[in-house]
Amino acid sequence: MNKLTIAAALACSLALTGCVNSLSGNTYSRSEARQVQQVQYGIVQSATPVVIEGTNTIVGAGTGAVVGGVVGSNVGGGKGKTLATVLGAVAGGLAGKSAEEALTQTQGQEVTVRLDSGNTISVVQEVADGPVFRAGDRVRVLNGSGGARVTY
Known part of the structure; x- marks a missing residue:
């Protein structure tokens, strides 16, 4: 189940970064037509x-936090597991934010x-x-x- 959650989070992240609007001179938004x-x-x-x-939205940070939290929850037990989950979510959020910005530059x-x-x-x-x-x-x-x- 944890691998499925990670795969789903990564798939959502990649799908949403594919929706970034082009800033070229030959691309028009729907509202610019006519x-x-x-x-x-x-x-x-x-x-x-x-x-x-690159863009800096909640998508990258949110996806990273989910993945980091899931990975962290698989470390240790008891209070150590809780701490690893929180630290994993924070580190994942920061990494996800940086990754989104780099991928959309x-x-x-x-x-x-x-x-x-x-x-x-x-x-x-x-x-x-x-x-x-x-x-x-x-x-x-x-x-x-x-x-x-x-x-x-």
């Missing part, structure tokens, strides 16, 4: 690689664009599902729905 966006054109001045930090680009209007802007977006920009690229900048994106 929304008007302002379009501007420009030339990429620079494209700097960046790291976009992504590569991105800070794209600086000189717009045809003469203004210069910078947009950070994920590159996993989208294009990688280079200085001199002619691009579109879409503004709307509380954010901006750079695309060809």
Whole structure:
């Protein structure tokens, strides 16, 4: 039963980290569909690689705490078992939080664009599902729905 609990907790954790939204310029959320966006054109001045930090939700810490508590409950007996369960849950929660953040961290680009209007802007977006920009690229900048994106 304990192995089944651990397997279920890990499966839930992996399934939920698969639901992380993409931050690329080519991915739209459901609420962004059919929304008007302002379009501007420009030339990429620079494209700097960046790291976009991972998510830090209760999923990783909660899953880690459950797994750590189950593992700890299999150590010792009496008060020692209780202490091992609590320590296992705390250590598992911390480990789960760190694991979630590391697993959901992504590569991105800070794209600086000189717009045809003469203004210069910078947009950070994920590159996993989208294009990688280079200085001199002619691009579109879409503004709307509380954010901006750079695309060809």
